[in-house]
Amino acid sequence: MIQQITWQTFLVATLVLTVIWYVAIVLLFYRRELFKVLGRGQLGNVNQFKRTEALPHRWEKGVEELSVRGADEEEMELMGKSKLPEGMMMVDSGGFGFAGGEDAREEQVGLVPDVLAEIRSLFAELSRNDLGKRDFLEMMASVRESFPKIASSPNIGRINEFIAEHAPFHLSAEELENLWD
Structure with a gap:
C-alpha cells in the first residue's frame, strides 16, 4: 500500500495537515492578535476582561492602609487561630534562657x-x-x-x-x- 503513494501525494497531504495544524494553533492561542491584525479589533466578549487603567498602588492617594494587628488581637484566619500543643507557648527570642547566670x-x-x-x-x-x-x-x-x-x-x-x-x-x-x- 505504501508503494502506491507518490511523493506528490505525500507532500500535498503533509502541507494540508500542516496548514490545518497551524490554523488551529492560531485560532486557539492567538485569536485576539489575529483579529487585531485583520482589523476587527474585538470579537464578542473576548476583550471584556481587559483593563485600560492600572490598579492603584499603596503609595498613591486613595488607597486604604491595612491596619497592623497587635499581639493581643486575635488573628482571623479561615478556620480560626491555630492552637499550640499542650505545654507550649509562643515567646520572643529574649523571653527564654538557661537556668543559672x-x-x-x-x-x-x-x-x-x-x-x-x-x-x-x-x-x-x-x-x-x-x-x-x-x-x-x-x-x-x-x-x-x-x-x-x-x-x-x-x-x-x-x-x-x-x-x-x-x-x-x-x-x-x-x-x-x-x-x-
Missing part, C-alpha cells in the same frame, strides 16, 4: 558540647585504629587537660553516661569517676 549559660552551651565532640572524635579514632581501653584512658588525659573546668560541671554525670554507652569496651563506675581527676 551567664556563666552557667556559657558552660551549658559551650563547654559540654565541646567535650562531647572531643570524646566522639576519640571514639572514632579508637575504632579506626583498633585501639583499646588503655589507649582510651591515655587519650582522655589530653581531653581532661584541654577542658579543666569540666570536672566541676554539674553535667559530668551525663558525660560519663555518654562515655559508658558509646565506649567499645566496659568501663566501671570507678574508672568513669577517675577520668576527670
